[in-house]
Amino acid sequence: MKTHFSHLQSAIIDLDGTMVDTLGDFEVALNRTLADLDLPQIQRELVSRTVGKGSEHLIRSVLTHQLALPEVASSGLMCASRTLDDLYELAWPRYQHHYLAINGEFAQVYPCVAEGLQQLRSAGLTLACLTNKPLSFAKPLLAAKGLDRYFSHVFGGDSFERKKPDPLPLIRTCDILGTEPARTLMVGDSSNDAQAARAAGCPVVLVRYGYNHGEPVDAVDADAHVDVLTQIQGALTLSC
Known part of the structure; x- marks a missing residue:
């Protein structure tokens, strides 16, 4: 039995790919780091294809990809002093520096996000933002885009011991919100969000415009798939 919207008390909203298109920020910060x-x-x-599992995973994935390029492999750059771990240790502080310098500058809020968040709040739901993005990146981005006012809590990928798709961040967020997982909706854009929600016992709605590692999100198990956040209430009402 799928969850009816009227049964919900709160909602946990993902950030990258769900509320804000941040690919431009990632691209610029990563390329400055690679330079x-x-x-x-x-x-x-x-x-x-690689975003969604936290900045650490993103950087390691990008470094692995670049080191495998023929022009890099044949250039001698991959030597004892430039192993993946060594490069990551150099890349992480540079990436933090570059990302914070441009945070939100090359990112856009998706259509109907503010209206959708307001609709959920007006329906009586308490909202929390839960992202795998570091908290020091997430909070300034939400503030820069005028979205921070909708949330009672904001949690990043470093707020808990583990990240999505592990259910722990959702379970801990539900505890802090004071709501049962079964009455707490997860809204995201990827299989990470869906897997975490299912394991935590939360209903889940996925948006179709996000990233999902380059795969069609409609193939991911969810209570509903929507084109914009303003469709959530109707989708959960009609699906039951």
Whole structure:
């Protein structure tokens, strides 16, 4: 039996790919970091396939991809002093520096996000933002885009011991909100969000315009799939 909207008390909303299209920020910050390491630049398509599991995973995935390029492998850059772990240790502080310098500058809020959040709040739901993005990145981004006012709590990928798709962040967020998982909706854009929600016992709605590692999100198990956040209430009401 799917969850009816009227049964809900709160909602947990993902950030990247759900509320804000941040691929531009990722692309710029990563390319500036790669330039610092004398590695080739990347295209946005690679970011869309690797984003979603936290900045650490993103950086490691990008470094692995770049180090495997023929021009890099044959250049001698991959030597004892430039293993993946060594490069990551160099890349992480540079990436933090570059990302914070442009946070939100190359990102856009998706259509109907503010209206959708207001609709959920007006329906009596308490909202929390839960993202795998570091909290020091997430809070300034929400503030810059005028979305912070909708949330009673904001949690990042470093707020808990584990990240989505592990259910722990959702379970802990439900505890802090004081709501049962079965009455707490997860809204996201990827299988990460859906897997975490199912394991935590939360209903889940996925948006179709996000990233989902480059795969069609309609194939992911969810209570509903929507084109914009303003469709959530209707989708959950009609699906039951």
